Amino acid sequence: MIIREIDIRLPSRLDQLEPLFEALDFFVSTNAIPPTPAYRLQLAVDEFVANAVEHGYEDGRQGEIGVRVRLDGDVLELTFSDDGAPFDPFHAPPPDLTGSIEERRVGGLGVHLVRTLAASVAYRYEHGRNVVVIRLHLAEPTG
Amino acid sequence: MIIREIDIRLPSRLDQLEPLFEALDFFVSTNAIPPTPAYRLQLAVDEFVANAVEHGYEDGRQGEIGVRVRLDGDVLELTFSDDGAPFDPFHAPPPDLTGSIEERRVGGLGVHLVRTLAASVAYRYEHGRNVVVIRLHLAEPTG
Amino acid sequence: MHIDRIVEKDVLITAVRGRLDSSSSPKLDETLAVIPEGSAAIVLDFAELTYISSAGLRVVLKATKLARSNGLQLVICGLVPQVHEVFDVSGFTALIPIHESRASALAALT
Amino acid sequence: MHIDRIVEKDVLITAVRGRLDSSSSPKLDETLAVIPEGSAAIVLDFAELTYISSAGLRVVLKATKLARSNGLQLVICGLVPQVHEVFDVSGFTALIPIHESRASALAALT
Ligand SMILES: Nc1ncnc2c1ncn2[C@@H]1O[C@H](COP(=O)(O)OP(=O)(O)O)[C@@H](O)[C@H]1O
Ligand SMILES: Nc1ncnc2c1ncn2[C@@H]1O[C@H](COP(=O)(O)OP(=O)(O)O)[C@@H](O)[C@H]1O
Numbered sequence: 001m002i003i004r005e006i007d008i009r010l011p012s013r014l015d016q017l018e019p020l021f022e023a024l025d026f027f028v029s030t031n032a033i034p035p036t037p038a039y040r041l042q043l044a045v046d047e048f049v050a051n052a053v054e055h056g057y058e059d060g061r062q063g064e065i066g067v068r069v070r071l072d073g074d075v076l077e078l079t080f081s082d083d084g085a086p087f088d089p090f091h092a093p094p095p096d097l098t099g100s101i102e103e104r105r106v107g108g109l110g111v112h113l114v115r116t117l118a119a120s121v122a123y124r125y126e127h128g129r130n131v132v133v134i135r136l137h138l139a140e141p142t143g
Numbered sequence: 144m145i146i147r148e149i150d151i152r153l154p155s156r157l158d159q160l161e162p163l164f165e166a167l168d169f170f171v172s173t174n175a176i177p178p179t180p181a182y183r184l185q186l187a188v189d190e191f192v193a194n195a196v197e198h199g200y201e202d203g204r205q206g207e208i209g210v211r212v213r214l215d216g217d218v219l220e221l222t223f224s225d226d227g228a229p230f231d232p233f234h235a236p237p238p239d240l241t242g243s244i245e246e247r248r249v250g251g252l253g254v255h256l257v258r259t260l261a262a263s264v265a266y267r268y269e270h271g272r273n274v275v276v277i278r279l280h281l282a283e284p285t286g
Numbered sequence: 287m288h289i290d291r292i293v294e295k296d297v298l299i300t301a302v303r304g305r306l307d308s309s310s311s312p313k314l315d316e317t318l319a320v321i322p323e324g325s326a327a328i329v330l331d332f333a334e335l336t337y338i339s340s341a342g343l344r345v346v347l348k349a350t351k352l353a354r355s356n357g358l359q360l361v362i363c364g365l366v367p368q369v370h371e372v373f374d375v376s377g378f379t380a381l382i383p384i385h386e387s388r389a390s391a392l393a394a395l396t
Numbered sequence: 397m398h399i400d401r402i403v404e405k406d407v408l409i410t411a412v413r414g415r416l417d418s419s420s421s422p423k424l425d426e427t428l429a430v431i432p433e434g435s436a437a438i439v440l441d442f443a444e445l446t447y448i449s450s451a452g453l454r455v456v457l458k459a460t461k462l463a464r465s466n467g468l469q470l471v472i473c474g475l476v477p478q479v480h481e482v483f484d485v486s487g488f489t490a491l492i493p494i495h496e497s498r499a500s501a502l503a504a505l506t
Contacts, residue, residue, distance in 0.1 A: 001162045007148035017419065019144045019173065026169055030162065039447065039478035046449045050418045066147075097487030101464055106457050109486050110450035116485045160309065182337065182368040189339045193308050240377030244354055249347050252376050253340035259375045 002031050005070040012053045012063035012082065020045065020067065027069055037076055037136050040117045041069065044134050047110035048080045048089075056084020056130070066129075075119070076136040081129045088123045089132065090115065145174050148213040155196045155206035155225065163188065163210065170212055180219055180279050183260045184212065187277050190253035191223045191232075199227020199273070209272075218262070219279040224272045231266045232275065233258065289317050296326035297395055299388065303334040306342030314342070318349040321356060327395045328353050331388050333364025343376055350382055359383075363391040399427050406436035407505055409498065413444040416452030424452070428459040431466060437505045438463050441498050443474025453486055460492055469493075473501040 006027050010016040024045060028038045049065055057063045066081040089111045096105075097112075114134065115121050122133045149170050153159040167188060171181045192208055200206045209224040232254045239248075240255075258264050263278045287310035288303040298321065302314060321328070330346065332338075338346075346362070353360035363385040365373060373379050385391035397420035398413040408431065412424060431438070440456065442448075448456075456472075463470035473495040475483060483489050495501035 001151060001153040001159050001166075003149060003166060004152050005148065005150040006146060008144060009147050010144040014419065016144050017417075023144075023146060023169075023173060026166075030166060036478055036481075039481075042447060043449055043482070046417055046451075050449075050451070097490075101457075101460055101491050104457060104461075104487075104491065106461075107450070107454050109453055113450055113482060113485055117481070157309065160307075179368055179371075182371075185337060186339055186372070189307055189341075193339075193341070240380075244347075244350055244381050247347060247351075247377075247381065249351070250340070250344050252343055256340055256372060256375055260371070 002071060003027050004072075005068065007068040008066070010049075010065050010067070012057055012065050012084070014050065014053055016065075017046070017049065020049065024067075024069065031071055033071075033076070034138065036140065037138050040114075040136050041076060041078065043117070044078055044114045044136075045080075047114050048132060048134075051089070051110060052080070052082040052084055052130070056082050056087065058085065074138045076138060078134045078136070080132040080134075083129050086125050087130060088125075090121055090123050145214060146170050147215075148211065150211040151209065153192075153208050153210070155200055155208050155227070157193065157196055159208075160189070160192060163192065167212065174214055176214075176219070177281065179283065180281050183257075183279050184219060184221065186260070187221055187257045187279075188223075190257050191275060191277075194232070194253060195223070195225040195227055195273070199225050199230065201228065217281045219281060221277045221279070223275040223277075226272050229268050230273060231268075233264055233266050287313065289314060291317065293322070293325075294392065295396075296324060297329055297392060298322060298325040298327070299329045299331055301331040301334070301388075305337040306335060306345070307337065307339045308341040311339075311341040311345045315345045315348065318345065319352070321352070321358065325358060327358055328360040329388065329391045329395070330360065330362045331364055331391075332362060332369060333366075333388070335364075335369055336366065338369050338372055340376075343372070343378065346378065346382075359395065361385060361391050361395065363388050397423065399424060401427070403432070403435075404502065405506075406434060407439055407502060408432060408435040408437070409439045409441055411441040411444070411498075415447040416445060416455070417447065417449045418451040421449075421451040421455045425455045425458065428455065429462070431462070431468065435468060437468055438470040439498065439501045439505070440470070440472045441474055441501075442472060442479060443476075443498070445474075445479055446476065448479050448482055450486075453482070453488065456488070456492075469505065471495060471501050471505065473498050 063083050068079040070077045095108045118134045119137045120135045124131050211222040213220045238251045261277045262280045265276045267274050290301040292299040350360045361383040400411040402409040460470045471493040
């Protein structure tokens with residue numbers, strides 16, 4: 001048996017991360033997702049949901065965030081959506097990772113991590129929602 | 144947090160009912176589905192998946208069964224699909240429930256139970272699959 | 287599912303706990319196929335039955351037919367609301383006497 | 397997440413178990429803000445760290461900056477493969493010495 005898809009909605013609050021991770025753990029263990037893509041899945045959810053909660057609703061509104069995970073053969077497709085302020089996370093250039101400890105800016109790594117570890121990323125604004133689609137490979141492409 | 148949708152695929156074997164029910168229990172408890180619709184959900188899954196496994200693959204093929212549950216406001220929508228022999232479960236007349244104990248036929252109640260307890264039922268054959276859609280009310284309609 | 291059999295005077299009580307579905311009902315079917323010599327009536331105590339599917343109803347109907355054909359009364363007691371609904375919808379409540387509790391079932395049989 | 401602090405000679409070891417994410421990293425941040433008098437070097441033992449997000453990396457970078465500005469060396473040991481990958485991708489492995497085990501970290505510091 002596999003769970004092909006799970007589609008979750010949550011209010012834009014950080015205390016929702018715990019039940020969210022419980023549901024994703026259930027998905028991961030039922031589908032026997034290997035450790036590396038399971039880690040990347042968690043990381044992507046962590047970074048994008050936390051960003052939406054922390055930066056998307058500066059007006060103090062309570063928003064609604066969507067997290068959809070779909071298993072499609074060898075690919076895990078994550079779709080994040082939120083009704084916060086329009087923001088394309090892939091527009092800004094990647095952070096500067098060179099330079100000494102003293103020169104490194106603290107922060108600004110979340111989007112970079114996920115983008116680098118994903119097979120593909122995409123952003124669109126649709127029906128008043130930010131929609132981010134991230135695809136992860138289940139198996140490391142060889143070669 | 145709510146799980147809006149969970150979409151499951153399983154091989155056509157009865158030993159798959161246990162993990163299937165575990166996943167549905169997770170859906171039910173996360174979404175705090177009340178006892179009566181939770182019971183009807185279980186019953187529908189039980190009857191339709193068991194029927195597909197027991198009657199749908201008389202040729203001995205291993206089939207693939209789909210179970211999708213979607214929470215849509217006040218409605219729980221279940222979609223069952225299988226690639227077994229085409230069969231419309233709602234075509235046959237309902238069983239005769241009158242008559243004495245001696246006259247009652249043993250069996251033939253599964254489809255009747257689900258049809259009676261559902262808000263609506265529908266069948267279609269599509270892309271080589273039987274598709275049954277069952278809608279359950281979360282709250283008992285008053286009056 | 288867990289099955290307990292108790293004999294009280296000449297009444298055979300079968301108490302079932304848990305889920306009665308396609309995977310567990312064959313076990314109850316076997317148990318109910320045997321009616322010990324000297325039994326005058328049968329009580330199915332379903333107070334702790336949390337779930338029954340059509341596979342379970344089939345076993346109940348078979349047992350009821352068997353009891354009747356042996357000249358015994360069979361009654362049921364203690365249905366939780368959702369199980370009661372399934373009995374209603376399948377027309378069983380019109381065929382088999384349903385009691386609130388084991389005590390009231392036993393009282394009605396004597 | 398669970399934090400243990402051990403002092404071995406003049407090396408301050410901070411061992412972190414569990415998940416280091418946005419909800420748990422403030423606690424590590426507080427712990428690492430205090431460097432006891434007399435410490436000569438700092439080891440972050442992450443052998444039992446199963447998960448780190450950018451919030452955790454932020455705390456690690458802050459602690460490294462603090463150590464350097466106090467003239468102390470800070471090294472890390474025991475990264476599981478997935479955590480190691482996150483360190484690689486964020487460029488941290490080029491900035492902070494990473495050791496296989498606590499023993500090799502301590503050996504390198506003395
Ligand atoms: N959903 C969002 N809405 C508005 N701004 C965002 C959103 N997500 C990220 N940002 C902006 O992009 C920056 C970089 O995000 P990120 O790479 O996750 O790093 P961090 O959150 O650690 O600063 C954030 O500091 C924030 O200014
Ligand atoms: N998926 C299916 N494919 C073929 N035949 C089916 C299927 N589902 C049900 N049937 C037929 O419909 C009958 C009635 O089904 P049901 O109401 O569930 O009662 P039961 O399975 O207890 O006989 C079955 O006996 C079987 O002949």
